[in-house]
Amino acid sequence: MTSGAFSVSTSVVAPGVAGGGTCCGRSWVGDERSHCCLRTRGCGEVFDDVELFDAHRVVGCCVSPWVMGLVQTKNRIWLRVLGG
Numbered sequence: 001m002t003s004g005a006f007s008v009s010t011s012v013v014a015p016g017v018a019g020g021g022t023c024c025g026r027s028w029v030g031d032e033r034s035h036c037c038l039r040t041r042g043c044g045e046v047f048d049d050v051e052l053f054d055a056h057r058v059v060g061c062c063v064s065p066w067v068m069g070l071v072q073t074k075n076r077i078w079l080r081v082l083g084g
């Protein structure tokens with residue numbers, strides 16, 4: 001009697017993960033990401049690289065990524081819009 005009722009979901013496993021982190025209830029993959037930590041009065045967002053991170057910090061305050069025209073991946077990492 002194999003009904004298949006005990007099927008195991010593997011959807012949470014991300015293949016080929018190299019680096020990443022978890023903080024402020026956020027988690028991401030990739031070594032080069034820049035996380036604006038809530039514990040340092042940041043906005044908690046995760047950016048593709050430190051350049052974008054710097055760009056969203058204007059005079060010590062956070063600019064909303066969507067105001068900057070960034071796009072967010074399904075992994076909730078903010079990226080530049082390619083191609084303009």
Ligand SMILES: [Zn+2]
Nearest residue numbers: 023024037038
């Ligand atoms: Zn954090």
Ligand SMILES: [Zn+2]
Nearest residue numbers: 036042043062
């Ligand atoms: Zn921020």
